[in-house]
Amino acid sequence: MIDTSAPEVVARGRARARRRSNLVALVLAAVLVAGAAVALSLGRGFVPLDDVLSTLAGQGSRSTNYVILELKLPRVLAAVLVGLAFGVSGAIFQTLLGNPLASPDVIGISTGASAAAVLCIVAFGLSGTVVSVVALAGALATAAVMYLLTWRGGVTGSRLVLVGIGVAAILLGVVSYLMTRAQVATAQDALVWLTGSLNGRGWDDVWPLAVLLALLLPAVAALSRVLNVLRMGDDSAKGLGVSVEPSRLGLLVCAVALAGAATAAAGPVAFVALLAAPIGRRLARDGTPALLVSGLVGAAVVLLADFAAQNLPGLPQYPVGVLTGSVGAPYLLWLLARANRAGKGG
Amino acid sequence: MAVTAAVERPTARRGSGTLVLGLVLAGVLLVGLALASVFVGSKPIPAPTVLDALLRFDPANTDHLFVRAERVPRTLVGIAVGAALGVAGAVMQAVARNPLADPGVLGINAGAALFIVTGINAFGVTALTGYVWFGFAGALVASLLVYGVGSMGREGATPIKLALSGAATNAAFVSLTTAVLLTDTDTFDQFRFWQVGALSGRSMAVFWQSSGFIALGLLVALAAARSLNTLSMGDDIARSLGQDVTRTRIAAGVAVVLLCGTATASVGPIAFVGLAVPLLARSITGPDHRWLLPLSMVLAPSLVLGADVVGRVIARPGELQVGILTALIGAPVFIAMVRGRKVAAP
Numbered sequence: 001m002i003d004t005s006a007p008e009v010v011a012r013g014r015a016r017a018r019r020r021s022n023l024v025a026l027v028l029a030a031v032l033v034a035g036a037a038v039a040l041s042l043g044r045g046f047v048p049l050d051d052v053l054s055t056l057a058g059q060g061s062r063s064t065n066y067v068i069l070e071l072k073l074p075r076v077l078a079a080v081l082v083g084l085a086f087g088v089s090g091a092i093f094q095t096l097l098g099n100p101l102a103s104p105d106v107i108g109i110s111t112g113a114s115a116a117a118v119l120c121i122v123a124f125g126l127s128g129t130v131v132s133v134v135a136l137a138g139a140l141a142t143a144a145v146m147y148l149l150t151w152r153g154g155v156t157g158s159r160l161v162l163v164g165i166g167v168a169a170i171l172l173g174v175v176s177y178l179m180t181r182a183q184v185a186t187a188q189d190a191l192v193w194l195t196g197s198l199n200g201r202g203w204d205d206v207w208p209l210a211v212l213l214a215l216l217l218p219a220v221a222a223l224s225r226v227l228n229v230l231r232m233g234d235d236s237a238k239g240l241g242v243s244v245e246p247s248r249l250g251l252l253v254c255a256v257a258l259a260g261a262a263t264a265a266a267g268p269v270a271f272v273a274l275l276a277a278p279i280g281r282r283l284a285r286d287g288t289p290a291l292l293v294s295g296l297v298g299a300a301v302v303l304l305a306d307f308a309a310q311n312l313p314g315l316p317q318y319p320v321g322v323l324t325g326s327v328g329a330p331y332l333l334w335l336l337a338r339a340n341r342a343g344k345g346g
Numbered sequence: 347m348a349v350t351a352a353v354e355r356p357t358a359r360r361g362s363g364t365l366v367l368g369l370v371l372a373g374v375l376l377v378g379l380a381l382a383s384v385f386v387g388s389k390p391i392p393a394p395t396v397l398d399a400l401l402r403f404d405p406a407n408t409d410h411l412f413v414r415a416e417r418v419p420r421t422l423v424g425i426a427v428g429a430a431l432g433v434a435g436a437v438m439q440a441v442a443r444n445p446l447a448d449p450g451v452l453g454i455n456a457g458a459a460l461f462i463v464t465g466i467n468a469f470g471v472t473a474l475t476g477y478v479w480f481g482f483a484g485a486l487v488a489s490l491l492v493y494g495v496g497s498m499g500r501e502g503a504t505p506i507k508l509a510l511s512g513a514a515t516n517a518a519f520v521s522l523t524t525a526v527l528l529t530d531t532d533t534f535d536q537f538r539f540w541q542v543g544a545l546s547g548r549s550m551a552v553f554w555q556s557s558g559f560i561a562l563g564l565l566v567a568l569a570a571a572r573s574l575n576t577l578s579m580g581d582d583i584a585r586s587l588g589q590d591v592t593r594t595r596i597a598a599g600v601a602v603v604l605l606c607g608t609a610t611a612s613v614g615p616i617a618f619v620g621l622a623v624p625l626l627a628r629s630i631t632g633p634d635h636r637w638l639l640p641l642s643m644v645l646a647p648s649l650v651l652g653a654d655v656v657g658r659v660i661a662r663p664g665e666l667q668v669g670i671l672t673a674l675i676g677a678p679v680f681i682a683m684v685r686g687r688k689v690a691a692p
Binding site: 101107161162163165167173184271322333336 | 444445446447451491495496498506507509510511513514515517518520521522524525527528529531534535538539541542617618621622625666667669670671672673674676677678680681684685
């Protein structure tokens with residue numbers, strides 16, 4: 001594959017790959033800014049762009065202050081943060097477990113949050129913040145149980161995936177059971193939560209998420225080099241002086257907490273964690289887990305999907321999770337269809 | 347075959363005597379569970395009456411009618427569907443070389459579900475026999491999309507591209523299905539009971555309708571067993587052994603569409619069976635699909651029937667749907683076997 005007799009060629013190739021992934025990250029950041037501007041200005045409660053900017057600078061009128069600062073800005077921020085968290089979390093899971101399908105949606109973390117939340121909604125008739133907190137607890141508890149069930153003098157990625165399948169199946173059975181036992185209207189409320197929705201999200205939802213991300217993302221950044229080494233297998237990682245088990249646990253905790261925090265804020269927004277990372281890796285093409293790019297892709301998908309969900313003509317106000325699949329999936333299919341070289345990473 | 351033997355792990359090699367014995371034992375288990383499924387139910391009927399219903403049928407006797415019209419058909423449907431799911435799962439895992447590959451994760455069930463929801467919503471279909479055609483068409487469209495996108499590009503259908511295009515297809519179809527369900531309460535009410543996966547209320551008409559397709563699918567899969575062995579060692583090895591890789595994948599695809607489409611349409615998307623049973627069977631047979639497929643074909647119906655019988659007994663006078671219990675019963679066993687290092691990812 002790579003001609004090791006020519007290290008400078010490798011170095012040049014790596015530099016080019018790094019330049020490319022930096023460029024991709026910049027473009028995605030620009031897309032996010034543009035998307036946020038569109039979402040703040042257009043749609044329900046139209047505000048001209050210059051008024052949006054002056055309002056953000058603190059010189060808005062009473063009505064623009066209300067529309068922008070109280071209604072639209074928290075929702076836009078929630079969309080970006082939720083997408084970022086799911087994207088990074090999915091990328092960590094898929095890389096760490098060495099399986100492109102191993103996102104928190106598939107191996108039971110989100111299912112744990114869902115089971116806890118649906119139990120709250122259906123069995124106890126709760127809603128709002130309680131459901132969020134319980135969902136977060138559900139995700140964390142599920143992850144802890146999975147880790148303990150997988151532990152046998154250590155944890156391997158493939159065993160964690162298999163245990164995750166089993167745990168996810170049990171929890172999905174619980175969710176299905178609760179859904180058939182509930183009244184139709186309650187079950188439909190639960191379905192909205194299960195799909196993931198940003199309707200009515202305000203600063204109360206944004207702040208906890210922002211604080212958690214501010215704590216977790218630096219930790220992820222610090223561990224991302226280790227993640228890169230862990231991909232090569234436990235033995236190589238040990239040989240390179242990485243303490244495998246604590247690093248893996250640290251990364252898993254970060255990934256679970258990111259997914260849990262995002263789920264608490266918006267519900268398990270469908271498919272963001274699963275699709276953002278493969279898209280990100282295919283865009284970055286630098287052979288790394290592409291955590292930053294994956295996170296930005298997730299943020300862009302959720303922001304775009306939420307704007308579309310609110311403003312598509314002729315459609316009801318869908319929860320964002322209905323559209324994340326429709327936005328992300330065709331794009332990934334398109335990327336796959338035009339891939340013409342082996343090894344572009346999945 | 348010498349090559350296969352050299353590649354297999356030594357622990358996975360078993361004498362064919364042991365394998366035949368295992369297959370016979372699994373067959374005996376299945377017959378026992380089938381009898382239990384006819385004799386045990388939420389409505390207590392004495393065993394002699396059941397025997398009379400089978401041997402000396404009296405159309406005026408309501409108990410006899412119940413046995414003939416409810417218990418016998420649901421047992422037969424359970425066997426057919428279980429066999430279909432077990433074999434389809436094994437085939438998909440071989441083609442995608444991923445333990446997470448199952449009709450649920452890879453979009454086949456989602457395709458069937460979307461078409462069935464459209465059938466209920468737009469065409470007012472209510473009969474289970476009407477579902478089959480929609481489910482079938484949906485599974486076919488989904489498989490074509492997954493395989494079509496996954497095989498574009500120069501290197502053809504690599505496992506990683508198949509897995510990702512399956513995940514993306516699943517996302518797109520689930521999004522569309524949810525969009526319909528959130529706007530149409532009546533369809534949702536009908537759909538949520540179908541979605542769990544249930545054997546109750548399946549008539550002989552459902553069995554006759556599905557059994558032909560399933561039998562055909564099983565034949566195609568079993569005929570491809572030998573080619574799947576070579577394919578699961580990797581495309582390059584398979585090609586170098588003179589195998590037509592594309593033809594094997596198409597045969598596998600035809601089998602999966604027939605099996606999953608029919609099974610899902612007849613009883614709903616029963617989760618976990620297609621995923622876990624092949625992995626468990628593999629721990630007994632090793633990676634030889636000529637043994638793996640038949641064993642999955644016998645073990646999977648046992649799980650389905652066992653779960654169905656338990657579901658009828660524990661919630662008397664009501665019933666718990668089989669889709670809930672396959673996971674609740676199967677997953678703990680599965681996790682225990684993963685922990686015992688008996689199950690390994692393909």
